[in-house]
């Protein structure tokens with residue numbers, strides 16, 4: 001059964017909720033493991049494509065899960081107290097969240113790119129990042145637990161993270177990001193180079209602060 005640290009971290013974050021809506025469920029493992037461990041009582045699985053949804057239906061046969069072939073929230077007509085949107089880009093994640101800006105449910109998000117854009121969107125639309133956690137599972141992933149409220153953040157936090165759990169994995173992640181931006185600085189010029197230099201410096205400062 002496909003289990004890995006990435007999926008496990010999402011499942012762990014669902015502990016104590018009643019009904020989880022998993023948008024872009026694909027294989028359905030998140031709901032399966034959360035139900036197997038009695039972390040949640042019910043699941044709603046949605047996917048844009050028929051084939052993944054069929055996979056999830058097979059995996060979750062006889063589980064308390066309802067299935068929707070739909071774009072994001074569009075056809076979801078029942079209550080939920082937490083929404084999972086994982087394994088998509090931030091732009092898709094944001095487009096889906098915009099469909100239901102009025103929801104009071106919490107979100108567990110794990111986008112794979114443009115994290116600063118997601119953080120900016122959350123600031124501007126009445127969300128608070130309760131915590132971010134870095135997961136290392138061959139690649140680095142950022143899990144966001146998001147609740148309703150208001151927050152402001154600095155540009156540095158926009159790029160390096162907000163309310164991040166500062167464990168050893170975060171330190172490794174910061175070093176990897178520093179190396180990433182260092183390489184970009186080396187192969188760019190003028191405005192772009194200045195931009196990458198600034199972000200590299202943000203990560204260096206965070207690492208310095210953690211070591212203090």
Ligand SMILES: C[S@@+](CC[C@H](N)C(=O)[O-])C[C@H]1O[C@@H](n2cnc3c(N)ncnc32)[C@H](O)[C@@H]1O
Nearest residue numbers: 023024025026047048049052070071072086087
């Ligand atoms: C890479 S998979 C991620 C699966 C799972 N959430 C995970 O994190 O392992 C992305 C899934 O999201 C679905 N998807 C993409 N855009 C979507 C949308 N707007 N609404 C619902 N599902 C979507 C895709 O069809 C695909 O099954």
